[in-house]
Amino acid sequence: MGPEVPGDYMAPIGVPVTMHIDFECSGGFANLRLIYRADTAELPQELSSELFGLVEGSGVFELQESDVAPQSPGPPDVFFYRLSLAEGGRKTSLSFNDVTAPAQLHPLLARLRELALEQRRNGK
Amino acid sequence: MGFHKCCCLFIPPRVLENLARTGVEQARLSIQQSQQSRAKRGAKIVDMATFTATRKAEAAKRQVYDCKRTWLQRVNLVRSEGAPASTDVAVNDAYNFAGKLRDYFKKVLGRNSIDNLGMDLILNVHFGLKYMNAFWDGDEMTFGDGDGEIFINFSKSLDVVAHELAHGVTQFTANLEYKSQSGALNEHFSDVFGSAITQYADKQTADDADWLIGDEIMGPDLYGEALRSMKAPGTAYDNSLLGKDPQPDHMNSYYAGPEDNEGVHINSGIPNKAFYRVAMDIGTDKAVLVWYAALQKLWATANFNDAVGVIVDSARLLTRAGKVPVGSPQTVRAAFKAVGLPT
Known part of the structure; x- marks a missing residue:
């Protein structure tokens, strides 16, 4: 079970529901490097819907790089993230860390980390 | 302390770093103060007493x-x-x-x-x-x-909690920049204190200790693994979930890539191994005295060679003061030489 989806996402009628996700989480106390790349069109419907919901709940498309980009290396042991999303006419590409990411973004990050580990467990 | 103030204002940082490397104490202090002032200005609001270090010492709660x-x-x-x-x-x-x-x-x-x-x-x-x-x-x-x-x-895990708290101590002393070699030194000092405090709390000697970091937090899927080994960097884990421990134990395997802030958790294996060797020779308690003295003299952009010089110098001063055994400077030099330092 992933984190709670903040509301069921409903795609606008007539718009193809696909989103490309490119996620990387690195560093931390354990120096992990987790990567998850997916196109929601290729995911099970339930997971696709969950990810759309988490993306909407995170407000990630409203964030500006300058809002979240770390100003210096560190602080020590935080995770560092790169996240690119493309959905219809919307695109975003951000770099941030655990401290600079707003709280509402973290449920999405947690689920993407979980999916990256699931892929690794399955040998992908 | 006119020189001190003038240093902050007029002497370029690169010149100050070179002076610090040659042992000019006031230059080192000036770098450290400038770094801490910048860090505090960029962080949360700090009360003036803390900023000017005039706050009365109190017991930590x-x-x-x-x-x-x-x-x-x-x-x-x-x-x-x-x-x-x-x-x-x-x-x-x-x-x-x-x-x-x-x-x-x-x-x-x-x-x-x-x-x-x-x-x-x-x-x-x-x-x-x-x-x-x-x-x-x-x-x-x-x-x-x-x-x-x-x-x-x-x-x-005590060594995880100690590691994180030690990052705070580093912030208030050398304030090592969290990238490349200064970042690897930052990680190294946290591993040193994490391991040393665990040994102290468990009444272990360097011989008894496992020298592993993070072994207590491994879950059932990876039980028995650890995140770092100070005794044998590069051997802490090897599995399909985490991959293989990438830490080198010698400068000839130094990681020069961009990942992990240019290898802060990777290249820390090199000084970690040197600390282990010193601790095995003079005891962890004495080795920590040397490293802690050095941490208070290092500066934000210090690299591995700088650290070797300052740690050896600290060993010499502590030997003269009778705090560590005679021969400690030679032990420290030999330990670093064994890992390929200084370069």
Whole structure:
């Protein structure tokens, strides 16, 4: 079970529901490097819907790089993230860390980390 | 102290660094003060007494907050200094370990908490959902519960809690920049204190110790593995989930890539191995005295060669003061030579 989806996402009628996700989480106390790349069109419907919901709940498309980009290396042991999303006419590409990411973004990050580990467990 | 002030204003940082490398103490202090001032200006609002280091030294108090699995710090204060034990194991672990760390720094190293002015120890537990990490953010420590499979609660381990608190000590001393070699030194000093404090608390000698970092937080999927080995860098883990431990144990395997802030958790294996060798020779308690003295003399952009020079110099001064055995400078030099330093 992933984190709670903040509301069921409903795609606008007539718009193809696909989103490309490119996620990387690195560093931390354990120096992990987790990567998850997916196109929601290729995911099970339930997971696709969950990810759309988490993306909407995170407000990630409203964030500006300058809002979240770390100003210096560190602080020590935080995770560092790169996240690119493309959905219809919307695109975003951000770099941030655990401290600079707003709280509402973290449920999405947690689920993407979980999916990256699931892929690794399955040998992908 | 006119020179000190003039240094901050007129002498270019690069020149100050070179002066520090040649042993000019005032240059080192000037770099350190400028770095700390910049860091504080860029961080949260700091009261003037702290900023000017005129605040009276007080006893550090512990405050443990339960984040209640949200992504926010300081959600609910659940145990303050002197309060009875909680029913939550993670809260008590964080509280008890922080007490051991505070006592260790006070009794063994004569340091009054993180900032040497009795700074309170703020610990956040149950941060986020399945968050597999712990970090120091410049003001406080934060611990996740892990996913329960690969990692369990990060506050369960004394060496993890000590590692994070030591990042705070580094911030208030050398303030090593968290990238490349200065960042690897930052990680190294945290591993040194993490391991040394664990040995002190468990009444172990360098011979008895396992020299592993993070072994207590490995979950059932990776039970028996660890995250780093100071004794044998590069051997802490090797599995399909985490891959293989990438730490080198010698400069000839130095990682020069961009990942991990240019290898801060990777290249720390090289000085870690040197510290292990020194501890095996003169004892962990004596080796820590040397390293702690050096940490107070290093500066933000110090590299591995700088660290070797300052650590050897510290060993010499402590030998002269009768605090470490005769021959310690030679032991330190030999330990670094064995890992390919200085280059």
